Amino acid sequence: IPCNRLLEELIDDIKPQIRTLIEKCNCVKIWIQLLIPRIEDGNNFGVSIQEDILGEVARIESEAAGFLDQISRYFISRGKMISKIAKYPFIKDYSRCICELDEKEYLNLRLTLCELRNHYCCLHDTITKNIEKIKKPRSVNTDTMY
Numbered sequence: 150i151p152c153n154r155l156l157e158e159l160i161d162d163i164k165p166q167i168r169t170l171i172e173k174c175n176c177v178k179i180w181i182q183l184l185i186p187r188i189e190d191g192n193n194f195g196v197s198i199q200e201d202i203l204g205e206v207a208r209i210e211s212e213a214a215g216f217l218d219q220i221s222r223y224f225i226s227r228g229k230m231i232s233k234i235a236k237y238p239f240i241k242d243y244s245r246c247i248c249e250l251d252e253k254e255y256l257n258l259r260l261t262l263c264e265l266r267n268h269y270c271c272l273h274d275t276i277t278k279n280i281e282k283i284k285k286p287r288s289v290n291t292d293t294m295y
Contacts, residue, residue: 150231164217185199216265
């Protein structure tokens, strides 16, 4: 049983996009981490915003890594099913299972692309709405204190 050529091409197109999202999340994480000021008493509202955004970026990064893992699990499952077909060629349910597995993977890949788009949109929205607090988490009110 040959590989599903359409799924193989689709996976070859999607994997670099997933890796790009992971790399971009990693860059954003280090950028925000380097902007976190030293620990002081008070005036930490901006720092908490930075930490919340860092948590969101880390969540998206780990979810994208899960997408790559999902692709690997598809090939493992398909390989196991093909080995069963080779062992029991007279059981038609195994052949049908391959078609179902391929169809399921196509739907998963489609959802993965939608999720990648959604992650980029959410990251863009969150960062642009909070860019001032990310860059300067603490306001400079020392002149007006005295």
